[in-house]
Structures are given as C-alpha cells and as structure tokens.
Amino acid sequence: MSDSPAPLATGPLGMRLLAFERLPEDTGFTEAPVAYSLVALWHAGLLLMVHVRHRDCWELPGGSIDPGETAREAAVRELREETSHPIAPAALTFAGFAKTSLPTKRVLRGALYHAETAHPTAFEPNDEISAIHWWNLEDPLPYGRLQTVDSYLATLVRA
Template sequence: MAELPLHDRVGNVSVGLRSAADEPLEPLTARAAVPASLVVVLCVGAVLMIFDSRRRQWELLGGMREPGETPREAAARELDEETGIRGVPLSLAAVAEFDLRRPERRESLAVYLARLEFVPRLRANDEALAFRWWLPSEPVSEDMSPLDAEIARRVVHSSSR
C-alpha cells in the first residue's frame, strides 16, 4: 500500500483513511461535512472502476449527497445511477479525508463496501462511459485515480481480515 499523503495529477491530496471501526460516521458528520460517498464494489477479489466522462480517468463510483440524503442513501443512489446495480447491501468501510483543489477545501467522504457474488450486467451512461474490474494487486495505470486506487486497496485489505 502507498504511504499517505498521496497526490493525484491535479493536486488533490488523500491525507487519511480511517476504518469505520476506528471512527464511526455519525460523530464525524456532527463535526464536519461529509458531502459525498464512494463505493468499493468487490466481486471475486476485483474492484469495479468506472471511466468518468468529466475527469477522463478510471475511478471508484460515487458522488455528492442530495439535500436530505444520508451518506448511505447517496452511495446506493450513485451505485444505481452509475451502474444499474440495485438492492445490494452497503457496509460503511471507511472515512476518507482529502485536501482538494478547485476550489480549495478539506473534505471527508464516506466509503462503502458492496460485495457481489457474481459479475452483474452494467449500464454505461453519460457519467460512467465504461467499466473495468481491477485487481488491487495490479499496478495503478496513468489513466486511473491513484487516490481511488489506494482507497480500494485499503478497503479490500481491511475487509479480508
């Protein structure tokens, strides 16, 4: 696993990833905004990555919370919108902390784990142009978010213990 802090090509920095067991989400949301959720979809040891149309890179699926939505509800909605996967149990795996650019801010994101028994039929759309199953033991390609790859590696590693 890579050492943190970890930078991406546009200057965003992953500064921490806390296991959900170390820091439950509820106390964190009382102290700081958790405006978005990510989902690590795991199937037979591989992680689902989407090719994001705006950022032009492979990354975890997820997105911003809508008004009144919990982080888990946002994760479930994004999973459905970006892939067509519905009704899969989501477990809170971690809370990721970033120093982001454009605009500059510190942000905490809820990271959920979805375990699948079989490879689902996926639905491409305007946001997720393509899908790929990535093994966390593989190198991170130049067209993949190193931040998301590291989150996936750490979530998969901690879930296998």
C-alpha cells in the same frame, strides 16, 4: 515550509488524501463535512472501477450526497446511477471517512463503503460513465488515468 503531514496519496487531478479516519458512521464533523460517498465493490477479488468521461479518469463509483440523504443512501444511489448495479443499503459495510482536498476546493470528507457481489450486472454507458472495469489493482487499466486516491482507499478495504 509547511507543518502539514504529507498526504497518504495524491491523484492525477490534484486530489490529496489527507487522512483516513476509522470512526463510527454516524460521527458528525464541524469542519470538513461529509459531502460525498464512495463504494468499493468487489467480485471474485476484482474491484469495480468506473471511467468518468469528463475527467478521463478511472475512479470508485460514488459522488455527492444530496440534501436530506444519508451517506449510505448516496452510496447506494450513486452505485446504481453510475453502474446499474443495485445493492441493498444493509449490504454495504462502512469502512471510514476519507479526508480529501482539491487544489481549488476546501477540505471535505467522503464516506467509504465496501461490499462483495456474486452477480455483476450488465452496464450501459451513460452521460457520466463511459465504461466500467473489474480491476485486480495491479494490471494497467484499458485507457485513461487512474484516480490513485481511490485505488489507495480500495486497498484499505480489499476483499
């Protein structure tokens, strides 16, 4: 029997949300480094979700932080690459760090940002993202699986 607390949320691909830490954005960690960024982008009360082709899963826009890049810069870049939506770094509000694990990977942290947009941009499918959907967090998504860890995180910063 394990003494580990139950995860806050679990996902369909084995991801586990171990904690959500509301710490300053510039917090440094010696264990479980900040390795990715996520963006909860809202428009008229709806959340932008992306359908990741190779995982057949609806997720928040985001991804790995490149060498020399800040978590905020990665969030801006990933949002643009995945959805064509440009956003100024200053328009993002930092919410905290998601501490997550996958069955085959070590524990990592992800920086979670959120923002509101008045003008959604047009989207063209690409090699990574097959579709986007503005979601109300309740109705079923059009197809595929939902990354429930991401939807849980979005509820923490719901616009």
